[in-house]
Amino acid sequence: MSMNKTTRWACGIVAALFLAFAGFWFAGYRVVETASLPMGIWKLSPIPETGLQRGQVVHFCPPAEGVFLEAQNRGYLRDGWCPGNIEPLFKPVVALPGDAVTRTPWGLLVNGEVIEHSVALERDGHGDIMPVPLDASVSVVPEGRAWVVSGYSPYSFDSRYFGSIELGWVRDVAEPVWVKGTWP
Helix, strand or coil, X not given: CCHHHHHHHHHHHHHHHHHHHHHHHHCCEEEECCCCCCCEEEEEECCCCCCCCCCCEEEECCCCCHHHHHHHHHCXXXXXXXXXXXXXXXXXXXXXXXXXXXXXXXEEXXXXXXXXXXXXXXECCCCCECCCCCCCCCCECCCCEEEXXXXXXXXXXXXXHHCCEEHHHEEEEEEEEEECCCCC
């Protein structure tokens, strides 16, 4: 093969891979590689008309302020396409408006039940003090907000550090298509 044919062949492969990736992206598939969920391929879907339910995984854009900017500076969050150049997050919903949330030494309690792996760490892997949210001891989740906490990993950056999120931040719900390991 001449260099010209080889170059065209390589460009064709790159173009095909790009088109496949773009189709994958626009169809709502995402590769998730966070400590909050099993690594793998997840499918985004619109929020159901019935609203969010406990246990659903949400895909949301945090605001580019406060604890989220600090998390980005510390390397917990990467750069991404959300406003403020922060990556979108994938987190399981554990509490919705009206639910009781209590912080205890053995983890978060939601309506009296312990969320597995939800003990807040005092320091991160670099020895920096972890944030404690203002609504950490709130007993009832207010309207328009939710707590998102990974029961999958004790190292997830989630509501145990930033408190409840606004439901308006949620873009989609996510379901596993193929993941490494198990997911309920």
